[in-house]
Amino acid sequence: MQIVHTLADLRRALKPAALRAFVPTMGNLHQGHLELMQMARQHVDARVGQGGLTVASIFVNRLQFGPHEDFDTYPRTLENDCALLAANGCDVVFAPSEKDLYPEPQVFKVHPPAELADILEGAFRPGFFVGVSTVVHKLFNIVQPDIAVFGKKDYQQLMVIRRMVQQMALPIEVIGGETRRADDGLALSSRNGYLSADERAEAVQLSTALKGLAAAARADNAAGQLDVSAAEAAAMDALRQRGWAPDYITLRRQHDLSPVSGPCAEPLVVLGAAKLGKTRLIDNLEV
Ligand code: PAF
Numbered sequence: 001m002q003i004v005h006t007l008a009d010l011r012r013a014l015k016p017a018a019l020r021a022f023v024p025t026m027g028n029l030h031q032g033h034l035e036l037m038q039m040a041r042q043h044v045d046a047r048v049g050q051g052g053l054t055v056a057s058i059f060v061n062r063l064q065f066g067p068h069e070d071f072d073t074y075p076r077t078l079e080n081d082c083a084l085l086a087a088n089g090c091d092v093v094f095a096p097s098e099k100d101l102y103p104e105p106q107v108f109k110v111h112p113p114a115e116l117a118d119i120l121e122g123a124f125r126p127g128f129f130v131g132v133s134t135v136v137h138k139l140f141n142i143v144q145p146d147i148a149v150f151g152k153k154d155y156q157q158l159m160v161i162r163r164m165v166q167q168m169a170l171p172i173e174v175i176g177g178e179t180r181r182a183d184d185g186l187a188l189s190s191r192n193g194y195l196s197a198d199e200r201a202e203a204v205q206l207s208t209a210l211k212g213l214a215a216a217a218r219a220d221n222a223a224g225q226l227d228v229s230a231a232e233a234a235a236m237d238a239l240r241q242r243g244w245a246p247d248y249i250t251l252r253r254q255h256d257l258s259p260v261s262g263p264c265a266e267p268l269v270v271l272g273a274a275k276l277g278k279t280r281l282i283d284n285l286e287v
Contacts (some may be wrong), residue, residue, distance in 0.1 A: 001086040003093045006100050007142060013092045014143070018051030019044050022145035024136060027058040027095075028075040028190040032180035034088045036149045039177050041089030043147055055143050056085050058095040063106060064131025075193065094143065101138065109134045112160045119257060120271060121156050121282070124247045129160050136161055140170060148172050153179040153187050155271060155284040156257060179283075181207070187283045194279040203276060205242055209235045209249055210270045210285045217251050217268060217287055226263045239274055246274035254286060 004010045014020070021040035025033050037056060044052030058081055065071035082093055110133035111117075117129035140148065148165075150158045162174050180188045184204045195203055213235045220226040228251050235249040249272040251260050260268060268287040273280060 001082070001090055001093065003082055003095060005095055005097060007096070010092070010094045010096075010142060014055070015053065017053035018048035019147065020053045020055060020143070020145045021147040021149065022139070022143045023054070023056045023090075023149050024139050025056060025058055025081075026060045026074065026190065027081045028077050028193070029081045029084050030180070030188045030190060030192075032151055032153060032177075032188040034084055035180055036151055036177045037085060037088040037090055039175065040147065040149045043149075043175065053091050054089055055092045055094060055145065056090045057139055057143070058082075058093060059101060059135070059139075061131060061135040062098065062102075063109075063134055064128050066125055066127065069125070070191075070194075075190065094139075101135070106134060106138075110137045110164060112164060116156075116160055116163060116257065119156075120248060120250070120252075121273065124273060129157070132157055133160060133164050137164065137168070137170075140165075140172060145172055147175060149175045149177055151179060152176045153189065153283070155269060159257060185211075187281075189281065191279055191281065195276065199276050199279065202242065203281060205239060205244070206272055206274055206276075206281050206283050207285070209239050210272050210283055212238075213249060213251060213270045214285050214287045217270065221263050221268075224263045226260070228260050228262070235272075244274045244276055246272065247280075248273055251287070 002013045004013050021044045023036045023040050040054045044054055060074050062071055078095055085093055109130050112129050112133050122129050150161055152158060158176050165172050165174055185207045186204045213231055216231045232250050236246045239246045251268055251270050254267040254269045269284055271284040273282040
C-alpha cells in the first residue's frame with residue numbers, strides 16, 4: 001500500500017486502473033470504516049480482478065466543522081489508520097495536509113439544495129453539508145473514482161452525495177455500506193471515543209429510542225393510526241429523562257427525508273441526533 005500526501009504524488013500513484021474504488025474518511029478509523037474499505041476491495045476484485053485500484057483518503061475537513069465543534073480535538077491517528085487500511089484491502093492512502101487540499105481559501109463551494117441540506121443535521125450544524133459536498137466533490141475530482149463507498153450511518157450525508165453525483169453528472173457509482181454496531185447496538189463512530197465509561201454504557205439508548213419509534217411506526221402504520229409527532233415527542237422525552245439533550249428523533253421518508261404526518265406506505269427511516277454530556281451522537285434505522 002502506498003501512502004501519499006500531495007496531489008502530485010497521488011496522481012503518480014493513481015496508475016491507470018480498470019476500475020478505481022474510493023473510500024473518503026476523516027481518519028480515526030473503526031470497524032465500520034474498515035468494512036467500507038473491504039466493500040470497495042470486493043467490488044473491484046469481483047468486477048475487474050487484478051486490474052483495479054482501491055483508494056482511501058484521510059482528511060479532517062475544517063470546512064464541515066462549526067466554530068464551536070471538535071475540529072481541533074478530532075483525533076488524528078494516521079499511522080494506526082494506515083496500518084488498518086493496509087490490512088483491509090487498500091492500495092493507496094491519500095492523506096493531504098490542509099495546505100495541499102486547500103492551498104488557498106476554498107471560495108468556490110458546493111451548495112446542496114436547502115430541502116435536503118438545511119434539515120436535520122444541516123439545521124443543527126449550519127454549513128455542514130456545504131463543507132462535506134465541497135470536499136467530497138474536490139476529492140472526487142482528484143481521485144476520479146468509478147465507485148465511491150459511504151456509510152449509511154451518515155444517512156443524510158449519503159443522500160446529499162448521491163444527489164450531488166446525479167445533479168453534477170459525475171460518472172461515479174455511489175454505494176452505501178450498512179452501519180456497523182457494537183454488541184450492545186451502539187452505532188460505531190469515531191466520536192464514541194469521547195464518551196466516558198458511564199456515557200458509553202448509556203450511549204446505546206439512542207439506538208434503543210430509534211428502535212422504539214420504528215416499532216411504533218410499523219405497528220401504528222399497519223393499524224392506520226400513525227400519530228408521528230406524538231411518537232417523536234415521546235422518544236425525545238424518554239431520552240431527556242435519562243439526561244440526554246436530543247436535537248431530533250424523527251420519522252422520515254427514505255427517498256427524500258421529508259416528514260411523515262400520518263400512515264404512509266413508502267419506505268421510512270427513523271433518524272436521531274442527541275448529545276450525551278459533551279458528545280453528539282447520530283444514528284438511524286430503516287423501517
Ligand atoms: O463521513 C465522513 O467521514 C466525512 O464527512 C467525509 C465524507 C470523509 C467528508 O469529509
